[in-house]
Amino acid sequence: MSNIPVFLPYFTDEEMDIAREALELRWLGPGSYVKEFEQKLADFIGIAPWQVVAVNTGTSAVHLGLELCSVGAGDEVITPSFNNISDIQMIRALGAQPVFCDVKEDTLTIDPDKFEDLITEKTKAIICIDYGCALSDFDAVKKIADRHSVPVLYDAAHSFGSSYDGKKIGSFGDVVTFSFDPVKNITCIDGGAVIVRDEDQGQRLRHMRLLGQEQNQAVLDQNQRGWRYDVTGPGYRYHLANLHGAIGIQQMNKIDDIYANRQRMFDTYDRALEGIDGIVKPVKNAADIMPFIYVIRVLGGQREAFMAYLAENGVDTGIHWQPNHGFTLFKDCRRGDLSVTDMIGDQIVTLPSYPELQDDQVEFIAQVIKNFFKQKAAA
């Protein structure tokens, strides 16, 4: 029997049906499904459709978001070192330098008390990300950033479907990015979105995602394209494919179901892992969070043995993430205190996290974890 995987995309007949429909349409580029997906995202978040620009990955979304912040060669961008490699590579792709900040020990999100000292006249943006089942202190980050007139790029790859102070993630912040990659709260196979508040920025993004071509969006939305256009700015091939938009539509149709299952997953883990010495459970720091990955911390330098034991006993686990200042390419991006990042970087373990994970599977995983510590104690 194969192990319980870390991730499993939640596909049912609806995704299969719409994928067939989208393929039979034989319009594979950006088109009507993408437009409908953007409309669904806008309705769900409670914003205007022009504010949502769907792209092919969350990485592209971050790249375009950094462009909107005017990040370029020689600039600096402050980001947690404890972040997905994609953000760091996109900073670098623009010729800018990542400057690594530490995270808070409870939420593992950027520590607002530690990044102000990192701001210099070269700082062009601050990346604030949510993590796992926790939201960042966005307001605190924004307040400090505003004091220095530095824009905040809010990378909400982990928190689609959650709310902060009663406001849906995506409904506040100047530039917000989402990822809909294979393992995220909803998936388009691969996809992402940039959310903006300024109409000109929305227009710019629509052109940038299509190689800078100033196409008429209304024409593209009808599965057609124009053969005459101007190009006045940079561009990339970052549009979302129609097929992927179609999958996104069906994921949005069952968003309540996904939400309920992810809540159930979190609550069951939370109960089943109660009172185990040697681990720290994740926090869910708001009432309305759609739990993403369930990441525990394994204490006492036992992480590798823990992961090996779980794998031998039927449970796959993951690591999100290795801190970026440990990578050869980014060694020189460390500036301030990263003591929390250094500590948790060797402790974090992602347990299986997906909507179809059953309660009895979570109980089983918890039992395997208890057995690990029992045999350690007996050794």
Ligand SMILES: Cc1ncc(COP(=O)(O)O)c(C=O)c1O
């Ligand atoms: C915080 C964060 N930002 C950006 C990305 C990149 O998204 P994608 O995988 O869709 O390119 C990820 C992916 O896991 C992520 O976790």
